[in-house]
Amino acid sequence: MKPDGAPFLLRALLAGEVAAPGGVEAELAEIRSAHPSVACFGVNERRVDAPVDSGFDQYRIVYFTDHAATLESVSVFRRRGFFEAMAALARRGSRVALSAAGHPASLIDEAFAGIPTLRVGLDCDVDTLLERERGRGRWGGLTVASLNAHEAWQYDTRFDTATVTPETIAAEIVRQTR
Numbered sequence: 001m002k003p004d005g006a007p008f009l010l011r012a013l014l015a016g017e018v019a020a021p022g023g024v025e026a027e028l029a030e031i032r033s034a035h036p037s038v039a040c041f042g043v044n045e046r047r048v049d050a051p052v053d054s055g056f057d058q059y060r061i062v063y064f065t066d067h068a069a070t071l072e073s074v075s076v077f078r079r080r081g082f083f084e085a086m087a088a089l090a091r092r093g094s095r096v097a098l099s100a101a102g103h104p105a106s107l108i109d110e111a112f113a114g115i116p117t118l119r120v121g122l123d124c125d126v127d128t129l130l131e132r133e134r135g136r137g138r139w140g141g142l143t144v145a146s147l148n149a150h151e152a153w154q155y156d157t158r159f160d161t162a163t164v165t166p167e168t169i170a171a172e173i174v175r176q177t178r
Contacts, residue, residue: 121155
């Protein structure tokens with residue numbers, strides 16, 4: 001989605017209409033100059049978390065707000081370096097597990113090119129996801145925002161976490177990666 005589909009404060013940050021606390025203006029200026037797009041966003045109480053694509057790089061912008069009116073803090077993380085660092089570990093023989101968390105499959109494809117991978121999709125029905133969020137004291141905004149997280153991904157194996165235990169999933173992943 002274009003930034004205009006994102007929450008007001010995120011749109012204002014990306015447009016340069018509000019000052020960002022926390023010394024991240026240089027990173028935000030770089031993002032703004034590349035005509036960013038917001039793939040999705042999650043809201044969890046006072047925290048908003050959004051992957052933002054600037055063409056070559058992908059960033060994660062996380063901010064805290066009170067009633068969506070003012071910014072308490074803003075953090076900007078460049079994701080490309082993270083995936084490349086994980087791929088470097090894998091190239092040296094380490095087993096690496098990471099969550100793509102709504103990032104485009106192309107970022108993982110590029111970073112892990114030539115490295116044997118096992119792509120695992122974790123699925124669950126919305127009602128169970130919302131129940132889990134409420135059990136953690138959250139209202140479920142991140143759950144709703146993540147419903148399209150699997151688009152454009154191709155998995156080697158998938159598990160329904162509503163019916164398969166974490167122990168079973170882990171054992172199967174270990175079996176498949178030996």
